[in-house]
Amino acid sequence: MTEFSALPARRLTTKALACRRGDRLLFGGIDLDIGPGEALVLTGPNGAGKSSLLMCLAGLIASEGEIGWHGRDEDERPGADIHLLSHLPALKPGLGVGDNLRFWTDLNGGDRSLIAPALEAARLGHATRLRAGLLSAGQTRRLSLCRLLVAPRPVWLLDEPTSALDKQGDAWVTGLIDAHLAAGGLAVIATHLPLALAAKTWALALGEAA
Amino acid sequence: MTGFLAVLRREVQLARVGGGDLMTLLLFFVLVGALMPFAIGPDKALLSRIAPGVVWVSALLALLLGLDRLFRSDFEDGSLRAFHNATISLEAIVLAKLVAFWLTVILPLLIAVPVHALLLGMNGDILLRTLVSLGIGTPGLLALGAIGAAVTVSLRHGGLIGPVLILPLAVPVLIFGIGAVSPPPAPGADRVALLFLSALSLVLVAIAPFVAGLALRLSED
Numbered sequence: 001m002t003e004f005s006a007l008p009a010r011r012l013t014t015k016a017l018a019c020r021r022g023d024r025l026l027f028g029g030i031d032l033d034i035g036p037g038e039a040l041v042l043t044g045p046n047g048a049g050k051s052s053l054l055m056c057l058a059g060l061i062a063s064e065g066e067i068g069w070h071g072r073d074e075d076e077r078p079g080a081d082i083h084l085l086s087h088l089p090a091l092k093p094g095l096g097v098g099d100n101l102r103f104w105t106d107l108n109g110g111d112r113s114l115i116a117p118a119l120e121a122a123r124l125g126h127a128t129r130l131r132a133g134l135l136s137a138g139q140t141r142r143l144s145l146c147r148l149l150v151a152p153r154p155v156w157l158l159d160e161p162t163s164a165l166d167k168q169g170d171a172w173v174t175g176l177i178d179a180h181l182a183a184g185g186l187a188v189i190a191t192h193l194p195l196a197l198a199a200k201t202w203a204l205a206l207g208e209a210a
Numbered sequence: 211m212t213g214f215l216a217v218l219r220r221e222v223q224l225a226r227v228g229g230g231d232l233m234t235l236l237l238f239f240v241l242v243g244a245l246m247p248f249a250i251g252p253d254k255a256l257l258s259r260i261a262p263g264v265v266w267v268s269a270l271l272a273l274l275l276g277l278d279r280l281f282r283s284d285f286e287d288g289s290l291r292a293f294h295n296a297t298i299s300l301e302a303i304v305l306a307k308l309v310a311f312w313l314t315v316i317l318p319l320l321i322a323v324p325v326h327a328l329l330l331g332m333n334g335d336i337l338l339r340t341l342v343s344l345g346i347g348t349p350g351l352l353a354l355g356a357i358g359a360a361v362t363v364s365l366r367h368g369g370l371i372g373p374v375l376i377l378p379l380a381v382p383v384l385i386f387g388i389g390a391v392s393p394p395p396a397p398g399a400d401r402v403a404l405l406f407l408s409a410l411s412l413v414l415v416a417i418a419p420f421v422a423g424l425a426l427r428l429s430e431d
Binding site for chain 2: 052059061075082084086089092095099106108184
């Protein structure tokens with residue numbers, strides 16, 4: 001599962017991007033220009049605004065300044081080219097592993113034939129019929145990551161993608177991001193662990209000045 | 211359309227695995243009706259006169275009790291956040307959830323109405339009219355409730371605020387719902403009430419996905 005088909009090109013630019021939570025300015029004056037095949041790695045202490053920046057980019061929370069996504073089709077729903085992996089699993093514990101993934105495949109316009117290989121790659125192939133609530137924290141994270149694989153999209157916004165994963169999982173995620181970038185995708189990754197990515201990466205450290 | 215059906219299918223699956231909740235709601239609905247003869251006394255004429263009202267109020271209470279689950283679990287497990295990036299709009303997802311809620315929660319309540327009819331001494335004609343008015347009115351009530359559930363979804367202890375917020379707004383639906391069943395004060399008034407009820411329901415169902423969608427969008431902020 002390291003071969004991705006070519007993804008439509010997207011470019012992300014921001015100008016003087018700032019975000020306030022309550023009265024506090026989380027970050028400000030962020031200028032970005034990230035092209036297809038490139039990644040931005042966000043680092044910074046807890047509470048520095050890494051997750052908030054991802055939410056701003058996804059358009060979920062209000063921000064100041066400009067965010068531009070270039071290369072979108074006119075008739076495409078804005079945001080339907082983005083996968084946001086937050087720290088929440090977005091899985092139903094009562095439903096089966098396969099059912100959960102099938103739902104996100106259909107809702108995100110994915111391809112059902114990608115489900116089995118994605119689960120296999122996540123080492124969940126044996127657990128398709130298991131209830132998602134029975135998975136361990138790491139397995140749950142793997143299943144959440146599968147959501148990105150069953151519906152290929154050019155933009156990945158990842159919040160601590162390797163949290164709760166073991167060594168093999170870290171390597172798997174790094175490989176996934178590499179393959180995504182190699183296919184022309186774009187990724188913004190908030191992480192504490194240094195990721196050894198092959199592609200061109202930008203680094204942004206939040207909360208240093210504060 | 212695939213997305214719409216996917217939401218519908220998931221909600222029905224969730225209702226099936228969480229079947230205990232629905233059974234509890236159904237029992238609650240029946241028990242509220244069963245309490246009436248004890249509270250009011252064995253006055254058969256009085257009971258059968260107020261029976262449609264009792265059924266309507268029990269349905270409203272059961273609906274409000276079940277509404278909190280409409281968006282809360284999706285909010286808490288992050289599904290709601292991921293819905294923003296779906297191929298269909300948040301409004302379409304809300305509509306799919308409403309359709310599923312009506313099918314999995316409200317339809318069983320309607321099927322249980324004959325139990326009320328037995329307990330309260332409703333005759334066949336009134337039972338039929340109650341079912342028709344409930345069938346037309348409950349989508350409107352559900353639409354109102356969805357707005358309440360969406361507005362309060364990000365409140366940590368919002369479970370009770372939604373119903374309290376919505377209850378006063380449900381009064382018109384209740385008035386026309388009962389008006390369509392009870393003996394008309396003037397000839398043809400029950401038909402007019404039924405038409406008003408249909409209009410109310412249609413308007414509410416038409417605007418609810420947009421209002422609830424807006425509230426859900428703001429809930430992440």
